[in-house]
Amino acid sequence: MDISIKQIEQVARLSRILLTDDEKDIFREQLTGILGYIEKLNELDTDNVQPMAYATSLQNVFREDKQESSFARQEILELSPSSAKGFFKVPKILE
């Protein structure tokens, strides 16, 4: 099954990645090839197979609800490429 440029643009939007026209062409071709290979899974009948998400059967892992020390606000803000007045700074998110 061939992927269209429109599908690449749609998935790039979902992925929050701006692609150049060249990238769209290359990724369209490469993803078509990879998905073609993946099609081989359809050779297998899996109607009565349970899916597995994890290799071990851990469930609901809890930790004691106790207060622990954390990082200082300034220490974390210093990692940010843009901050002001104790906050992360981003472009306008509301009109």
Next chain:
Amino acid sequence: MILHELSANNIKEKLIKREISAQEVVEDLFEKIYLNEPSVKAYLCLDKEGALLKAREIDEKLSSGAKVGLLAGIPVAIKDNICTSGIKTTCASRMLENFVPPYDAFVVKRIKEEDAIIIGKTNLDEFAMGSSNENSAFHVTRNPWNTDYIPGGSGGGSAAAVTADMAFMALGSDTGGSIRQPSAFCGNVGCKPTYGRVSRYGLVAFASSLDQIGSITKNVYDAALLLQVVSGYDGYDSTSANIGVPDYISGINSVSGNLRIGVPREFFGDGLNTEVANAVTNALEIYKKNGAELVDLSLPHCGYAVATYYIIATAEASSNLARYDGVRYGHRSQLSEDNIIDMYCRVRAEGFGSEVKRRILLGNYVLSAGFYDAYYLKASKVRSLIKGDFEDAFNKVDCIISPTCPSPAFKIGEKITDPLEMYLSDIYTIPANLVGIPGISIPCGFTTTGLPIGMQIMGKHFEEEKILKVAKLFENETDFHLKKPELI
């Protein structure tokens, strides 16, 4: 005495006997690094000052008669997707080019507690996505056995550093073979423990149901030593197994009873390089001579492992890498944007390399509305079938032996334009990640052109102790692990 050629445990023993000082070890190692690094390029950053500081601390401890840790004075390299407090952790990505973590990963904390000396951070494929090291945003690490060849990936920097005597041991991570494949290509011992055996707290996440931290070392004993230190429960990783860690070290030379080794047909079929096939077959004969029984096996669904993996790993990666938004840390575009969505799109376009973009796109595609059942759900079911294959096999055998990779190391540039071809180089390592079982790659021969060949031993969940013993048995009978590349 040439210190850098010794094994990690030899170094520790000499330190404890006071035959050498930790400072001498570090000085000697850095001389070797200055000599070899220009042609190998294994490291992204070195911390000589920090290493010497720690060395002096250990020397003082030793001279005062204080107790020292299990890794006392051993210089260790760390893959640059494992967080080190105060030392840049870049994942070989522009996205994290200047990221300095404010905390240590669990494994880093543990090796520090046991008096290891951290020497630097090693190169990898960006965000551990790749099989050749060519996806690093900074430079390509070269295979010390032949610098026209790739060292493997994603942990090629760690493997090349150990091979070129620029580190005594290294920490890596393995999502589809990133410890075992480069270890095979560089002639090291590389162990991926059971999923949950080693805490991933502080490992930059790629595919969370597959990622596991492990060891790259010069021999099996050193692997046991490093795994002993980093294994165990950690409440900061919700997938960490609360199961006791056996003593990997003391019984390592004793394989008990009649060893039954499974030899899976599917791992010796089409596409396997003849020299690799011959080396592994010869290795199996050595086990047979030592009393092991070889059992012919079928793992019928393993031929679907790569297809399954590239759905599951990319789906998980697309979610994990959504965190790189240019807001809290990491790269931010210099171009100003009017709205936040455009900012995200530009940050990620500039910060990620093409393999990372490819996998995020593929992951979001297979998870998107209308495709989820056909891809992700289907892959999760096939994953169950593959797990079933191994459960059946382990009812009959103690461990499974196969080649680690279908071929020896390939040339730089040979596979970089064809992602699918590259993905297929992990065909024998991926099943252990999907199933969550431990696997170790050990050297078992060389090609006529002098490139190392690796053999993989896989065991049941949490049976690292057994595969280490099986590996040690072979190592005791052979000297492949002692060979050194000539150019160095």
